[in-house]
Amino acid sequence: MTYPIRPIDESEWPVYFPVLEEAFGWTPHPQQRERFKAETEFDRTLAAFDGDVIVGTTAVLSLTMTVPGGRLPVAGVTSVSVLPSHRRRGILSALMRRQLADIRERGESVAALYASETVIYGRYGYGRASHELSFHINKAGSAFVKNAPADPSLRIRVATPADVRPDLERVFASVATRRPGRYDRQPHAWDAVLADEEFDQRGNGPLRSVLAEDDGGVRGYALFRIKGGWEANGLPAGELKLQELEATDPAAYALLWRNVLDRDLVAKIEAGSRPVDDPLIALIADQRQLRAGWADDLWVRVVEVDKALAARAYSAPVDVVIEVEDDVCPWNAGRWRLTADPTGAECKQVEDEPDVTLPVAALGSAYLGDGLLVESLEAGLLREHSSGSVRALATAMSWNPKPWCGLVF
Numbered sequence: 164m165t166y167p168i169r170p171i172d173e174s175e176w177p178v179y180f181p182v183l184e185e186a187f188g189w190t191p192h193p194q195q196r197e198r199f200k201a202e203t204e205f206d207r208t209l210a211a212f213d214g215d216v217i218v219g220t221t222a223v224l225s226l227t228m229t230v231p232g233g234r235l236p237v238a239g240v241t242s243v244s245v246l247p248s249h250r251r252r253g254i255l256s257a258l259m260r261r262q263l264a265d266i267r268e269r270g271e272s273v274a275a276l277y278a279s280e281t282v283i284y285g286r287y288g289y290g291r292a293s294h295e296l297s298f299h300i301n302k303a304g305s306a307f308v309k310n311a312p313a314d315p316s317l318r319i320r321v322a323t324p325a326d327v328r329p330d331l332e333r334v335f336a337s338v339a340t341r342r343p344g345r346y347d348r349q350p351h352a353w354d355a356v357l358a359d360e361e362f363d364q365r366g367n368g369p370l371r372s373v374l375a376e377d378d379g380g381v382r383g384y385a386l387f388r389i390k391g392g393w394e395a396n397g398l399p400a401g402e403l404k405l406q407e408l409e410a411t412d413p414a415a416y417a418l419l420w421r422n423v424l425d426r427d428l429v430a431k432i433e434a435g436s437r438p439v440d441d442p443l444i445a446l447i448a449d450q451r452q453l454r455a456g457w458a459d460d461l462w463v464r465v466v467e468v469d470k471a472l473a474a475r476a477y478s479a480p481v482d483v484v485i486e487v488e489d490d491v492c493p494w495n496a497g498r499w500r501l502t503a504d505p506t507g508a509e510c511k512q513v514e515d516e517p518d519v520t521l522p523v524a525a526l527g528s529a530y531l532g533d534g535l536l537v538e539s540l541e542a543g544l545l546r547e548h549s550s551g552s553v554r555a556l557a558t559a560m561s562w563n564p565k566p567w568c569g570l571v572f
């Protein structure tokens with residue numbers, strides 16, 4: 164049985180969005196529903212139909228994302244759902260194939276997504292490309308190293324987040340270009356970051372902010388909520404849930420963390436999504452106190468091998484023939500010579516003998532600089548024909564700072 168696929172127009176939203184709600188078992192707040200609609204690029208949606216009923220959905224957000232050495236238009240894949248009545252009939256597979264062809268036609272060479280479950284997207288050529296740490300910190304164990312940076316010209320200002328939105332946007336825009344995986348936030352994304360429905364829904368208190376600033380302006384911010392509480396013996400047991408902390412320089416970063424960690428009547432600090440190389444790890448004197456959890460962040464799909472590989476920068480010289488396996492985007496299958504050094508890169512289709520054979524998902528994993536090719540090699544998942552070629556490729560593709568997105572789309 165086939166299920167015709169096409170984009171929807173805005174008038175079909177009332178029968179499109181409920182498919183997502185049903186598939187995710189999700190009841191969004193009315194404002195959340197409105198924001199979802201506002202960010203939807205209707206010409207980049209796809210719906211699968213059973214007769215005239217929508218049974219599957221997906222959409223793309225047109226993102227500008229930082230990649231090693233620059234910024235790229237990236238297809239941000241989102242809103243993937245198939246009705247429980249129609250699951251496991253190949254509807255997702257049909258949507259993914261069509262979507263990747265559309266992305267290519269539009270000229271984007273890279274797609275990225277957040278996966279609801281890690282087992283779903285590898286079969287479509289997406290690779291786990293960045294990771295996040297979540298910290299659970301007891302305030303009592305949060306002292307900094309003695310030489311933590313301090314700038315006497317900096318001060319903390321308490322502010323209502325909505326009142327200082329232009330400052331938050333300015334700080335974020337300046338840090339987003341520094342780390343692969345971060346993307347330009349459009350106004351609707353800021354609406355979501357600053358949304359306060361969670362206040363009603365989870366009892367975590369309203370969104371609060373502190374700014375680090377000097378006479379020249381704002382150099383960083385933290386966004387968080389506080390769930391107050393007391394132990395039976397009267398000791399304060401408040402929990403601070405950090406949503407974001409961004410700063411333009413190390414002194415502002417350290418001051419903001421200190422402010423968040425030292426909050427009166429708070430005993431525990433939870434920071435849900437942080438980069439794997441968060442400078443906080445170096446600032447905390449007793450790192451075990453961070454009690455970190457680890458999870459995948461972005462998944463990346465190289466949609467056009469030559470364009471994507473030539474569009475990013477490399478940390479070290481490399482000259483390697485890569486044989487790419489890709490049965491979902493057959494235009495990628497074949498041998499590609501990547502010649503790159505820190506000044507530039509070229510990637511051309513060739514007939515030469517390959518140095519390495521790898522699934523396209525492995526290129527997606529390496530694309531943002533997380534260095535995962537070595538992990539795959541050691542796990543026996545890549546076929547290396549010339550000894551040392553994978554390590555050379557992995558070294559060239561690795562990047563500092565490590566990739567991290569930090570905001571689900």
Ligand SMILES: CC(=O)SCCNC(=O)CCNC(=O)[C@H](O)C(C)(C)COP(=O)(O)OP(=O)(O)OC[C@H]1O[C@@H](n2cnc3c(N)ncnc32)[C@H](O)[C@@H]1OP(=O)(O)O
Pocket residue numbers: 186187240241242243244245246249250251252253254255256257276277278279280282283286
């Ligand atoms: C970027 C995002 O939006 S992430 C959000 C993804 N959506 C969700 O998690 C919502 C809840 N889940 C769903 O809506 C559906 O189960 C989907 C979209 C994940 C899968 O849709 P389906 O139409 O059932 O997938 P489809 O039939 O095309 O499956 C293709 C293959 O993937 C496998 N697969 C699909 N989903 C899963 C899963 N959740 N876990 C394990 N395997 C899966 C199928 O078994 C099948 O394997 P096969 O090719 O070896 O037979």
